[in-house]
Amino acid sequence: MRDPILALDGLDKSFGALHATRQVSLDLRPGEIHALIGPNGAGKSTLIAQIAGTLKPDRGEIYLERQALSSLSVAERARLGLGRSFQVSSLAEPLSVLRNVMVGVQAVQGSSYRFWKPIRSDADLVEPALRAIEQMGLGHRADTAVSDLSHGERRQVEVACALALKPKALLLDEPMAGLGPEGSAKLTELLEGLKTRVPILLIEHDMDAVFRLADRISVLVDGEVVAHGDSEAIRNNPHVREAYLGEEAC
Numbered sequence: 632m633r634d635p636i637l638a639l640d641g642l643d644k645s646f647g648a649l650h651a652t653r654q655v656s657l658d659l660r661p662g663e664i665h666a667l668i669g670p671n672g673a674g675k676s677t678l679i680a681q682i683a684g685t686l687k688p689d690r691g692e693i694y695l696e697r698q699a700l701s702s703l704s705v706a707e708r709a710r711l712g713l714g715r716s717f718q719v720s721s722l723a724e725p726l727s728v729l730r731n732v733m734v735g736v737q738a739v740q741g742s743s744y745r746f747w748k749p750i751r752s753d754a755d756l757v758e759p760a761l762r763a764i765e766q767m768g769l770g771h772r773a774d775t776a777v778s779d780l781s782h783g784e785r786r787q788v789e790v791a792c793a794l795a796l797k798p799k800a801l802l803l804d805e806p807m808a809g810l811g812p813e814g815s816a817k818l819t820e821l822l823e824g825l826k827t828r829v830p831i832l833l834i835e836h837d838m839d840a841v842f843r844l845a846d847r848i849s850v851l852v853d854g855e856v857v858a859h860g861d862s863e864a865i866r867n868n869p870h871v872r873e874a875y876l877g878e879e880a881c
């Protein structure tokens with residue numbers, strides 16, 4: 632088996648008396664989508680925040696290609712190749728899709744991006760941005776203002792912003808949230824095509840998307856991984872059905 636790109640080793644986090652992450656160890660391997668599911672309040676976002684660097688674990692370590700991350704800032708983790716999709720609110724509405732993604736590339740590359748320069752003038756920014764936009768199925772929308780995009784297309788731009796930084800691993804926190812069936816189906820298809828380029832740790836409540844996309848699923852309940860396996864194993868795990876999927880899945 633190939634070495635993991637991302638590995639969590641015994642992560643633990645409490646907020647006062649609330650034990651939000653309990654000895655969580657899991658990994659993300661090349662070419663896969665590993666989904667993290669669990670009921671509301673299970674600790675999924677808390678875990679993602681520790682990986683991304685906005686929250687410090689009490690114990691445990693996170694490794695990106697064997698490099699320990701816990702002492703590094705969010706920006707340093709991003710520069711090392713930890714990608715994370717941005718929130719919708721971080722997109723600049725009047726600017727084009729291309730320019731939004733270019734600004735994201737510049738922020739991490741650290742070169743000073745000059746807004747008055749004609750668009751498509753800086754190859755270092757344009758090429759990775761355009762490639763990411765095309766990978767997310769928006770090549771025909773590169774010059775369209777974000778304000779003219781559908782909700783689903785904006786979500787695709789957010790993923791393109793993360794992709795343009797050429798991440799080694801991608802963290803996606805509920806990318807399907809708020810999308811209708813059409814937007815979810817489109818994004819599911821795009822993520823399926825993406826995983827061979829970059830492995831994805833996916834937090835998602837849309838179980839159709841999870842079961843279609845995930846090579847492996849870890850189930851988090853009360854901060855603890857209570858089950859782990861492929862879609863088939865998770866669907867049929869009695870503990871999971873009782874604790875999370877409920878009657879509708881039985």
Ligand SMILES: Nc1ncnc2c1ncn2[C@@H]1O[C@H](COP(=O)(O)OP(=O)(O)OP(=O)(O)O)[C@@H](O)[C@H]1O
Pocket residue numbers: 646649651669670671672673674675676677678
């Ligand atoms: N900064 C914080 N301070 C105190 N408690 C927190 C903090 N962040 C999260 N919690 C608590 O930790 C627990 C896990 O929350 P978290 O948001 O990680 O769950 P989640 O699985 O992402 O839930 P959801 O699916 O609803 O987003 C919850 O009980 C939550 O109230």
